[in-house]
Amino acid sequence: MLEDYLQSAASQLIERASGLKGKLPRPPRQEFERLATQCCDGIDCAIRELTALRDNAAWKKPENAPVRLLEFRRIASNVDRLENEAVAPIVRSSKDEGAMVKLLYRMSNEIVYPIELPTVSMLSQNYFFIRTDFKLMCIPLMETQFLLHLPDVYHELAHPLFRTQYDPRTKGWLEAFLLAKALIYDHLRKQIVAAESSRTPDAIMLLLMHARENWTCRWMEEIFCDLFGLFSVGPAFAWAHLHLHAERGRTAFQLPQRRSSHPADAARMTVLLDGLVLISENRVAAEIESRWRNLLAVAGQIEPADFQRYYPDKILRQVVEAAYDGYCKMGCRPWPQPTEDNVRSILNDAWRKFWNSPQDFVAWEKATATTMFT
Protein backbone atom coordinates (compact mmCIF):
# COMPACT_ATOMS: atom_id res chain seq x y z
CA MET A 1 0.00 0.00 0.00
CA LEU A 2 2.68 2.48 1.08
CA GLU A 3 4.66 2.04 -2.13
CA ASP A 4 1.61 2.89 -4.27
CA TYR A 5 0.68 5.76 -1.98
CA LEU A 6 4.14 7.31 -1.95
CA GLN A 7 4.66 7.03 -5.70
CA SER A 8 1.78 9.44 -6.26
CA ALA A 9 1.88 11.45 -3.04
CA ALA A 10 5.63 12.16 -3.22
CA SER A 11 5.34 13.10 -6.90
CA GLN A 12 2.51 15.49 -6.14
CA LEU A 13 4.42 17.05 -3.25
CA ILE A 14 7.47 17.53 -5.47
CA GLU A 15 5.24 19.35 -7.96
CA ARG A 16 3.76 21.48 -5.18
CA ALA A 17 7.16 22.38 -3.71
CA SER A 18 8.56 23.24 -7.11
CA GLY A 19 5.47 25.36 -7.85
CA LEU A 20 6.18 27.46 -4.77
CA LYS A 21 9.25 28.88 -6.45
CA GLY A 22 7.06 30.05 -9.32
CA LYS A 23 4.99 32.07 -6.86
CA LEU A 24 7.93 34.21 -5.73
CA PRO A 25 7.74 37.76 -7.08
CA ARG A 26 9.51 38.75 -10.29
CA PRO A 27 11.61 40.84 -10.25
CA PRO A 28 12.75 39.83 -6.75
CA ARG A 29 11.97 42.25 -3.93
CA GLN A 30 15.01 43.39 -2.03
CA GLU A 31 13.38 43.22 1.41
CA PHE A 32 12.63 39.51 0.89
CA GLU A 33 15.90 38.51 -0.74
CA ARG A 34 17.27 36.52 2.19
CA LEU A 35 13.97 34.79 2.98
CA ALA A 36 13.30 33.94 -0.67
CA THR A 37 16.78 32.41 -0.94
CA GLN A 38 16.14 30.39 2.21
CA CYS A 39 12.80 29.21 0.77
CA CYS A 40 14.44 28.10 -2.48
CA ASP A 41 17.13 26.20 -0.57
CA GLY A 42 14.47 24.56 1.62
CA ILE A 43 12.42 23.61 -1.42
CA ASP A 44 15.46 22.11 -3.15
CA CYS A 45 16.26 20.08 -0.04
CA ALA A 46 12.68 18.82 0.24
CA ILE A 47 12.61 17.80 -3.43
CA ARG A 48 15.91 15.93 -3.11
CA GLU A 49 14.63 14.11 -0.02
CA LEU A 50 11.27 13.28 -1.61
CA THR A 51 12.90 11.97 -4.76
CA ALA A 52 15.14 9.66 -2.74
CA LEU A 53 12.22 8.53 -0.63
CA ARG A 54 10.18 7.72 -3.72
CA ASP A 55 12.86 6.12 -5.88
CA ASN A 56 15.70 4.75 -3.73
CA ALA A 57 15.69 0.95 -3.42
CA ALA A 58 16.69 1.02 0.25
CA TRP A 59 13.64 3.08 1.17
CA LYS A 60 11.43 0.62 -0.72
CA LYS A 61 12.30 -2.41 1.39
CA PRO A 62 9.12 -3.54 3.20
CA GLU A 63 10.87 -3.58 6.58
CA ASN A 64 11.63 0.14 6.15
CA ALA A 65 8.01 1.09 5.51
CA PRO A 66 7.39 2.68 8.96
CA VAL A 67 10.46 4.90 8.82
CA ARG A 68 9.69 5.73 5.19
CA LEU A 69 6.25 6.96 6.23
CA LEU A 70 7.77 8.94 9.08
CA GLU A 71 10.22 10.59 6.72
CA PHE A 72 7.45 11.45 4.25
CA ARG A 73 5.43 13.07 7.04
CA ARG A 74 8.46 15.10 8.16
CA ILE A 75 9.21 16.38 4.66
CA ALA A 76 5.53 17.12 3.94
CA SER A 77 5.37 19.12 7.13
CA ASN A 78 8.41 21.14 6.08
CA VAL A 79 6.94 21.89 2.66
CA ASP A 80 3.70 22.90 4.36
CA ARG A 81 5.58 25.37 6.57
CA LEU A 82 7.53 26.79 3.65
CA GLU A 83 4.29 27.40 1.78
CA ASN A 84 2.25 28.88 4.61
CA GLU A 85 4.79 30.62 6.78
CA ALA A 86 7.47 31.82 4.38
CA VAL A 87 6.38 31.94 0.73
CA ALA A 88 2.84 33.19 1.46
CA PRO A 89 4.04 36.27 3.41
CA ILE A 90 6.33 37.16 0.49
CA VAL A 91 3.62 36.68 -2.14
CA ARG A 92 1.00 38.62 -0.16
CA SER A 93 3.26 41.47 0.88
CA SER A 94 2.61 45.14 0.12
CA LYS A 95 4.48 48.44 0.36
CA ASP A 96 3.97 48.38 4.14
CA GLU A 97 6.79 45.84 4.55
CA GLY A 98 9.21 48.23 2.88
CA ALA A 99 8.20 51.03 5.26
CA MET A 100 8.62 48.78 8.29
CA VAL A 101 12.00 47.53 7.07
CA LYS A 102 13.21 51.13 6.82
CA LEU A 103 12.06 51.78 10.36
CA LEU A 104 13.71 48.57 11.55
CA TYR A 105 17.02 49.75 10.08
CA ARG A 106 16.68 53.07 11.88
CA MET A 107 15.87 51.31 15.14
CA SER A 108 18.81 48.95 14.77
CA ASN A 109 21.25 51.74 13.94
CA GLU A 110 20.09 53.72 16.90
CA ILE A 111 20.71 50.93 19.41
CA VAL A 112 23.68 49.39 17.50
CA TYR A 113 21.85 46.07 17.10
CA PRO A 114 24.59 43.43 16.90
CA ILE A 115 23.39 40.95 14.26
CA GLU A 116 21.62 40.87 10.90
CA LEU A 117 18.01 42.04 10.91
CA PRO A 118 15.09 39.68 10.34
CA THR A 119 12.77 39.91 7.36
CA VAL A 120 9.40 41.57 8.05
CA SER A 121 5.87 40.51 7.21
CA MET A 122 2.85 42.69 7.96
CA LEU A 123 0.45 39.74 8.00
CA SER A 124 0.57 38.70 11.64
CA GLN A 125 -2.71 37.32 12.93
CA ASN A 126 -1.36 37.09 16.44
CA TYR A 127 0.14 40.39 17.67
CA PHE A 128 3.94 40.64 17.22
CA PHE A 129 6.00 37.49 16.91
CA ILE A 130 9.07 36.18 15.17
CA ARG A 131 9.63 32.87 13.44
CA THR A 132 13.23 32.42 14.41
CA ASP A 133 13.96 29.58 11.99
CA PHE A 134 12.86 31.71 9.02
CA LYS A 135 14.12 34.89 10.73
CA LEU A 136 10.75 36.41 9.90
CA MET A 137 9.21 39.04 12.16
CA CYS A 138 5.42 39.16 11.83
CA ILE A 139 3.65 42.41 12.68
CA PRO A 140 -0.08 43.21 12.56
CA LEU A 141 -1.23 44.94 9.38
CA MET A 142 -2.14 48.30 10.92
CA GLU A 143 0.93 48.89 13.06
CA THR A 144 2.53 51.25 10.55
CA GLN A 145 -0.19 53.76 11.42
CA PHE A 146 0.19 53.67 15.19
CA LEU A 147 2.98 54.06 17.75
CA LEU A 148 2.02 52.65 21.14
CA HIS A 149 2.79 48.98 20.47
CA LEU A 150 5.92 49.57 18.39
CA PRO A 151 8.27 49.23 21.40
CA ASP A 152 7.47 45.51 21.25
CA VAL A 153 9.48 45.35 18.01
CA TYR A 154 12.60 45.60 20.20
CA HIS A 155 11.48 42.58 22.23
CA GLU A 156 11.13 40.55 19.03
CA LEU A 157 14.56 41.72 17.86
CA ALA A 158 16.05 40.05 20.92
CA HIS A 159 14.80 36.53 20.13
CA PRO A 160 17.24 35.88 17.25
CA LEU A 161 20.15 36.72 19.58
CA PHE A 162 19.47 33.43 21.40
CA ARG A 163 19.70 31.44 18.15
CA THR A 164 23.24 32.63 17.38
CA GLN A 165 26.19 30.29 17.82
CA TYR A 166 29.94 30.82 17.86
CA ASP A 167 29.30 34.54 17.50
CA PRO A 168 31.47 37.02 19.41
CA ARG A 169 28.86 39.72 18.79
CA THR A 170 26.39 38.05 21.17
CA LYS A 171 28.78 36.29 23.54
CA GLY A 172 28.33 38.74 26.43
CA TRP A 173 24.56 38.58 26.16
CA LEU A 174 24.41 34.78 26.11
CA GLU A 175 26.81 34.53 29.05
CA ALA A 176 24.57 36.87 31.03
CA PHE A 177 21.58 34.76 30.01
CA LEU A 178 23.21 31.55 31.25
CA LEU A 179 24.16 33.24 34.51
CA ALA A 180 20.57 34.41 35.01
CA LYS A 181 19.22 30.94 34.26
CA ALA A 182 21.62 29.44 36.77
CA LEU A 183 20.45 31.92 39.44
CA ILE A 184 16.78 31.05 39.10
CA TYR A 185 17.48 27.35 38.67
CA ASP A 186 19.49 27.32 41.87
CA HIS A 187 16.75 29.18 43.74
CA LEU A 188 14.07 26.74 42.58
CA ARG A 189 16.26 23.72 43.23
CA LYS A 190 16.64 24.84 46.84
CA GLN A 191 12.90 25.45 47.06
CA ILE A 192 12.21 21.94 45.76
CA VAL A 193 14.70 20.35 48.16
CA ALA A 194 13.13 22.26 51.05
CA ALA A 195 9.65 21.23 49.93
CA GLU A 196 10.68 17.58 49.70
CA SER A 197 11.98 17.59 53.24
CA SER A 198 8.90 19.24 54.71
CA ARG A 199 5.17 18.71 54.62
CA THR A 200 4.67 20.87 51.55
CA PRO A 201 1.45 20.03 49.69
CA ASP A 202 1.83 18.14 46.40
CA ALA A 203 0.13 20.98 44.55
CA ILE A 204 2.88 23.43 45.50
CA MET A 205 5.56 20.88 44.65
CA LEU A 206 4.01 20.51 41.19
CA LEU A 207 3.99 24.30 40.72
CA LEU A 208 7.66 24.43 41.70
CA MET A 209 8.50 21.76 39.15
CA HIS A 210 6.56 23.64 36.45
CA ALA A 211 8.30 26.87 37.43
CA ARG A 212 11.74 25.27 37.20
CA GLU A 213 11.03 23.79 33.78
CA ASN A 214 9.43 26.97 32.44
CA TRP A 215 12.16 29.27 33.72
CA THR A 216 14.91 27.16 32.20
CA CYS A 217 13.15 26.33 28.92
CA ARG A 218 11.31 29.53 28.01
CA TRP A 219 10.66 32.19 30.60
CA MET A 220 14.17 33.50 31.02
CA GLU A 221 14.43 34.11 27.28
CA GLU A 222 11.18 36.10 27.40
CA ILE A 223 12.39 38.11 30.39
CA PHE A 224 15.68 38.84 28.63
CA CYS A 225 13.76 39.92 25.51
CA ASP A 226 11.68 42.25 27.69
CA LEU A 227 14.83 43.70 29.19
CA PHE A 228 16.44 44.07 25.77
CA GLY A 229 13.35 46.05 24.77
CA LEU A 230 13.48 48.16 27.92
CA PHE A 231 17.16 48.98 27.65
CA SER A 232 16.67 49.79 23.96
CA VAL A 233 13.65 52.08 24.10
CA GLY A 234 13.31 52.97 27.79
CA PRO A 235 10.01 53.68 29.54
CA ALA A 236 7.96 53.26 26.34
CA PHE A 237 8.58 49.53 26.58
CA ALA A 238 7.13 49.28 30.09
CA TRP A 239 4.15 51.39 29.03
CA ALA A 240 3.60 49.06 26.07
CA HIS A 241 3.59 46.11 28.47
CA LEU A 242 0.93 47.79 30.58
CA HIS A 243 -1.05 48.52 27.42
CA LEU A 244 -0.76 44.94 26.18
CA HIS A 245 -1.90 43.56 29.52
CA ALA A 246 -4.83 46.00 29.73
CA GLU A 247 -5.97 45.10 26.23
CA ARG A 248 -5.44 41.37 26.10
CA GLY A 249 -3.52 40.07 29.12
CA ARG A 250 -4.52 37.06 31.16
CA THR A 251 -4.35 36.83 34.95
CA ALA A 252 -1.46 39.06 35.97
CA PHE A 253 -0.47 36.69 38.80
CA GLN A 254 -0.83 33.48 36.82
CA LEU A 255 0.81 30.64 38.74
CA PRO A 256 3.11 28.30 36.79
CA GLN A 257 1.47 25.84 34.44
CA ARG A 258 3.01 23.03 32.47
CA ARG A 259 4.81 24.28 29.36
CA SER A 260 3.79 27.88 29.79
CA SER A 261 5.44 30.11 27.21
CA HIS A 262 5.60 33.38 29.16
CA PRO A 263 6.03 34.31 32.82
CA ALA A 264 3.17 36.05 34.63
CA ASP A 265 2.58 39.64 33.49
CA ALA A 266 3.01 40.93 37.04
CA ALA A 267 6.47 39.38 37.28
CA ARG A 268 7.37 40.86 33.92
CA MET A 269 6.30 44.29 35.14
CA THR A 270 8.37 43.86 38.30
CA VAL A 271 11.40 43.19 36.14
CA LEU A 272 10.69 46.17 33.91
CA LEU A 273 10.30 48.52 36.89
CA ASP A 274 13.59 47.26 38.33
CA GLY A 275 15.17 47.85 34.92
CA LEU A 276 13.88 51.42 34.80
CA VAL A 277 15.39 52.13 38.21
CA LEU A 278 18.67 50.65 37.01
CA ILE A 279 18.78 53.09 34.10
CA SER A 280 17.86 55.97 36.43
CA GLU A 281 14.29 56.40 35.24
CA ASN A 282 12.97 56.38 38.83
CA ARG A 283 10.31 59.02 38.31
CA VAL A 284 8.65 57.36 35.36
CA ALA A 285 9.05 53.95 37.05
CA ALA A 286 6.98 55.26 39.96
CA GLU A 287 4.37 56.62 37.57
CA ILE A 288 4.10 53.33 35.68
CA GLU A 289 3.92 51.34 38.91
CA SER A 290 1.12 53.55 40.19
CA ARG A 291 -0.93 53.09 37.00
CA TRP A 292 -0.16 49.37 36.95
CA ARG A 293 -1.44 48.96 40.53
CA ASN A 294 -4.57 50.88 39.60
CA LEU A 295 -5.14 48.62 36.61
CA LEU A 296 -4.77 45.49 38.74
CA ALA A 297 -7.13 46.91 41.35
CA VAL A 298 -9.76 47.69 38.72
CA ALA A 299 -9.51 44.11 37.46
CA GLY A 300 -9.65 42.78 41.05
CA GLN A 301 -6.31 41.03 40.74
CA ILE A 302 -4.46 40.22 43.94
CA GLU A 303 -1.06 38.62 44.36
CA PRO A 304 -1.38 35.03 45.66
CA ALA A 305 0.46 34.30 48.89
CA ASP A 306 2.99 31.97 47.29
CA PHE A 307 3.65 34.03 44.12
CA GLN A 308 7.13 35.01 45.30
CA ARG A 309 8.06 31.37 45.55
CA TYR A 310 8.07 31.13 41.74
CA TYR A 311 8.98 34.75 40.97
CA PRO A 312 11.43 35.84 43.70
CA ASP A 313 11.99 39.62 43.63
CA LYS A 314 15.55 39.34 44.87
CA ILE A 315 16.60 36.96 42.09
CA LEU A 316 14.72 38.98 39.49
CA ARG A 317 16.73 42.07 40.45
CA GLN A 318 19.94 40.12 39.89
CA VAL A 319 18.55 38.98 36.53
CA VAL A 320 17.97 42.62 35.55
CA GLU A 321 21.55 43.52 36.44
CA ALA A 322 22.92 40.55 34.50
CA ALA A 323 20.86 41.46 31.43
CA TYR A 324 22.03 45.08 31.53
CA ASP A 325 25.62 43.92 31.75
CA GLY A 326 25.08 41.56 28.79
CA TYR A 327 23.34 44.29 26.78
CA CYS A 328 26.26 46.67 27.26
CA LYS A 329 28.83 43.96 26.54
CA MET A 330 27.22 43.45 23.12
CA GLY A 331 28.06 47.08 22.41
CA CYS A 332 24.40 48.08 22.27
CA ARG A 333 23.49 51.64 23.18
CA PRO A 334 21.12 51.70 26.15
CA TRP A 335 18.41 54.25 26.78
CA PRO A 336 18.74 57.18 27.45
CA GLN A 337 22.12 57.66 25.76
CA PRO A 338 21.81 60.24 22.97
CA THR A 339 21.67 58.99 19.38
CA GLU A 340 21.75 60.50 15.91
CA ASP A 341 18.19 59.39 15.17
CA ASN A 342 14.97 59.96 17.10
CA VAL A 343 12.88 56.79 16.78
CA ARG A 344 13.05 55.85 20.44
CA SER A 345 12.46 59.43 21.50
CA ILE A 346 9.32 59.54 19.37
CA LEU A 347 8.05 56.30 20.90
CA ASN A 348 8.50 57.79 24.38
CA ASP A 349 6.92 61.08 23.30
CA ALA A 350 3.93 59.07 22.14
CA TRP A 351 3.35 57.69 25.62
CA ARG A 352 3.79 61.12 27.23
CA LYS A 353 1.28 62.55 24.79
CA PHE A 354 -1.06 59.61 25.39
CA TRP A 355 -1.32 60.39 29.10
CA ASN A 356 -0.96 64.17 29.06
CA SER A 357 -3.02 65.19 26.01
CA PRO A 358 -5.73 62.60 25.44
CA GLN A 359 -7.76 65.05 23.32
CA ASP A 360 -4.96 65.64 20.83
CA PHE A 361 -3.33 62.25 20.98
CA VAL A 362 -5.05 60.44 18.10
CA ALA A 363 -4.41 63.24 15.59
CA TRP A 364 -0.84 63.70 16.82
CA GLU A 365 -0.13 59.96 16.60
CA LYS A 366 -1.52 59.77 13.06
CA ALA A 367 0.59 62.66 11.84
CA THR A 368 3.72 61.44 13.63
CA ALA A 369 3.37 57.87 12.39
CA THR A 370 2.87 59.10 8.83
CA THR A 371 6.08 61.11 9.04
CA MET A 372 8.01 58.32 10.72
CA PHE A 373 7.04 55.70 8.14
CA THR A 374 7.59 57.94 5.11
Add this chain to the structure above:
Amino acid sequence: MSAIGFDSCFYARLNEFSRSLNHVLLAADTPTFATDNDWRQTLELVQTLADRSSASLAASSVAASLTGRMGEKTFWADVANALVARKLDSAAKKELSALAWSLDDERTAVLARMRHA
Protein backbone atom coordinates in the same frame (compact mmCIF):
# COMPACT_ATOMS: atom_id res chain seq x y z
CA MET B 1 5.33 38.25 22.01
CA SER B 2 3.61 34.96 21.38
CA ALA B 3 4.88 31.44 21.91
CA ILE B 4 5.41 31.07 18.16
CA GLY B 5 8.95 32.39 18.37
CA PHE B 6 10.03 29.61 20.65
CA ASP B 7 7.96 26.96 18.90
CA SER B 8 9.41 27.76 15.49
CA CYS B 9 12.88 27.26 16.91
CA PHE B 10 11.73 24.10 18.67
CA TYR B 11 10.22 22.80 15.43
CA ALA B 12 13.59 23.21 13.71
CA ARG B 13 15.26 21.22 16.49
CA LEU B 14 12.68 18.44 16.25
CA ASN B 15 13.12 18.35 12.50
CA GLU B 16 16.88 17.90 12.81
CA PHE B 17 16.65 15.13 15.38
CA SER B 18 13.87 13.38 13.42
CA ARG B 19 15.82 13.39 10.18
CA SER B 20 18.93 12.01 11.85
CA LEU B 21 17.02 9.33 13.72
CA ASN B 22 15.15 8.24 10.58
CA HIS B 23 18.44 7.95 8.74
CA VAL B 24 19.99 5.97 11.59
CA LEU B 25 17.05 3.57 11.57
CA LEU B 26 17.51 3.06 7.85
CA ALA B 27 21.26 2.67 8.26
CA ALA B 28 20.74 -0.49 10.29
CA ASP B 29 20.40 -2.22 6.88
CA THR B 30 22.08 0.32 4.61
CA PRO B 31 24.96 1.98 6.49
CA THR B 32 25.55 4.66 3.87
CA PHE B 33 22.21 6.25 4.70
CA ALA B 34 23.38 7.80 7.93
CA THR B 35 26.15 10.36 8.16
CA ASP B 36 28.43 10.78 11.15
CA ASN B 37 26.31 13.77 12.09
CA ASP B 38 23.14 11.61 12.07
CA TRP B 39 24.74 9.13 14.47
CA ARG B 40 26.10 11.92 16.67
CA GLN B 41 22.79 13.77 16.92
CA THR B 42 20.81 10.61 17.66
CA LEU B 43 23.30 9.57 20.29
CA GLU B 44 23.12 13.01 21.87
CA LEU B 45 19.33 12.79 22.18
CA VAL B 46 19.38 9.25 23.55
CA GLN B 47 22.09 10.09 26.08
CA THR B 48 20.01 13.05 27.21
CA LEU B 49 17.01 10.78 27.63
CA ALA B 50 19.21 8.37 29.58
CA ASP B 51 20.67 10.75 32.14
CA ARG B 52 18.73 13.98 31.64
CA SER B 53 21.89 16.00 31.35
CA SER B 54 23.20 17.48 28.15
CA ALA B 55 25.46 20.29 27.15
CA SER B 56 23.14 20.88 24.22
CA LEU B 57 20.12 23.13 24.69
CA ALA B 58 18.54 21.54 21.61
CA ALA B 59 18.78 17.98 22.95
CA SER B 60 17.69 18.90 26.45
CA SER B 61 14.61 20.81 25.28
CA VAL B 62 13.56 18.02 22.90
CA ALA B 63 14.13 15.37 25.56
CA ALA B 64 12.13 17.42 28.07
CA SER B 65 9.21 17.60 25.64
CA LEU B 66 9.20 13.80 25.36
CA THR B 67 9.21 13.12 29.08
CA GLY B 68 5.47 12.53 29.29
CA ARG B 69 5.45 10.23 26.26
CA MET B 70 8.60 8.22 26.80
CA GLY B 71 8.47 7.91 30.57
CA GLU B 72 11.46 7.37 32.79
CA LYS B 73 12.95 4.41 30.97
CA THR B 74 16.13 2.79 32.05
CA PHE B 75 17.09 1.15 28.78
CA TRP B 76 18.27 4.33 27.06
CA ALA B 77 21.77 3.65 28.33
CA ASP B 78 21.78 0.33 26.42
CA VAL B 79 20.47 2.06 23.31
CA ALA B 80 23.20 4.68 23.66
CA ASN B 81 25.81 1.92 23.79
CA ALA B 82 24.37 0.38 20.62
CA LEU B 83 24.57 3.77 18.91
CA VAL B 84 28.17 4.24 19.97
CA ALA B 85 28.99 0.82 18.45
CA ARG B 86 26.76 1.63 15.45
CA LYS B 87 25.19 -1.81 15.76
CA LEU B 88 21.47 -1.78 16.42
CA ASP B 89 19.91 -5.02 17.62
CA SER B 90 16.17 -5.55 17.41
CA ALA B 91 15.58 -4.18 20.92
CA ALA B 92 17.45 -0.98 20.18
CA LYS B 93 15.68 -0.59 16.84
CA LYS B 94 12.31 -1.06 18.53
CA GLU B 95 13.01 1.67 21.09
CA LEU B 96 14.44 4.02 18.49
CA SER B 97 11.42 3.43 16.28
CA ALA B 98 9.11 4.35 19.18
CA LEU B 99 11.24 7.45 19.75
CA ALA B 100 10.91 8.39 16.08
CA TRP B 101 7.12 8.23 16.31
CA SER B 102 7.17 10.30 19.47
CA LEU B 103 9.21 12.98 17.72
CA ASP B 104 6.70 12.88 14.87
CA ASP B 105 3.84 13.30 17.32
CA GLU B 106 5.56 16.20 19.07
CA ARG B 107 6.27 17.91 15.75
CA THR B 108 2.60 17.65 14.82
CA ALA B 109 1.67 19.11 18.21
CA VAL B 110 4.10 22.01 17.80
CA LEU B 111 2.65 22.82 14.38
CA ALA B 112 -0.85 22.86 15.87
CA ARG B 113 0.33 25.12 18.70
CA MET B 114 1.90 27.57 16.28
CA ARG B 115 -1.31 27.77 14.23
CA HIS B 116 -3.60 28.26 17.17
CA ALA B 117 -1.35 30.30 19.44
